[in-house]
Amino acid sequence: MPDTIGIEANPYHKLADVGCETSRSTMIVDLSAIEANYRKCQALAPHSACGAVVKADAYGLGAARVAPFLAYLGCAHFFVTDVAEGIALRDVLPSSAKIYMLHGAMPGTELAAEQHNLLPILNSREQLEAWLRHCRLRNRALPAGIHVDTGLSRLGFPIDELHTIAENKGGLSELPVVLFMSQLACAEWRNEISLQQLNRFRRLSHLFPNASLSLSNSAGLFAGCEFHFDLIRSGGGIFGFSTADDPDFKPAQVVRLRTQIIQCRKLEHGEAIGYLRSYTVKKRMRVATAAIGYADGFPRTLGNRGHVFICGSRAPIVGFVSMDLITIDVTNLPESWTLPGTVVDLICPEQTVGDLASAAKMLSDELTTGIGQRCRRLYVSS
Known part of the structure; x- marks a missing residue:
């Protein structure tokens, strides 16, 4: 658990009172509030694991301190952007923690991902083929995740392409897929678009019978338990940002x-x-x-x-x-x-x-x- 310092009862003390005499400005991050929010997210999806999205330096709060604290609370799944963020996080997390790279393994980063025990979320045929080439070169079946685009039109395999690859045994049979995921476009609303994405994701999930399934971010917690699947990817909800007007979730201020x-x-x-x-x-x-x-x-x-x-x-x-x-x-x-x-x-x-x-x-x-x-x-x- 990271070392912390308590703030005295008077909220109007000078900065020097908390060791900031050389600091121009200070962001104060309340780890107790992070814990309260993490527990709330867990409670809202009791049958799912609660992962933490700590990309962009934990949304600016400082991943090197926040992520180990979440691991101390029992969080075992962490999401970052790329290899550089993953390597920095691996240095401060237990070896058992799973670190997923949402951008996948960009060309030339495959070896670094393997060496630092990082899991690429593969978004395209090109990334899949490059990862498989690396596996063959290393004579190892290295695990990865698969991201399918169910309606956000940003990252992920197009549905038709994923079907084609699966039907043609296009390398997927060689790959230990540990996570199958998609991203909701309108997670804040339980609307027709979200339900369409849910149904598309469900129909594809049989392609990866051994993978954990993940569709919801923090806001998706409130779309309904059918959106939760095996793993929630919570970021803003843990860090105290209001993700919905749901009365069951009033985040503590972090x-x-x-x-x-x-x-x-x-x-x-x-x-x-x-x-x-x-x-x-x-x-x-x-x-x-x-x-x-x-x-x-x-x-x-x-x-x-x-x-x-x-x-x-x-x-x-x-x-x-x-x-x-x-x-x-x-x-x-x-x-x-x-x-x-x-x-x-x-x-x-x-x-x-x-x-x-x-x-x-x-x-x-x-x-x-x-x-x-x-x-x-x-x-x-x-």
């Missing part, structure tokens, strides 16, 4: 994002703030400058329209979001709340990931994956 005030100044009527003087002061005001910007992944679209929280009180962003800084109207806050070093909360109980993402016209995982490494990750447990 992520907090905070920075600190660098300087506070008084401005007079008629003065302007920031590049292109995009905000003109209408009456005397106090403005705090805080240490986060679009170089950290904070959305530029929130200039002159987003807001933050200081000591639990809402404060609007005024002026454009620049590379390293935002400016905040703190006129209505006590001066003692706006001293240099004071915490500015951007994602917090008052403003969740979903709230901030919605204000920026983004998806929650789009927001968190965009928060760069200049922003420190701090792992806590309540």
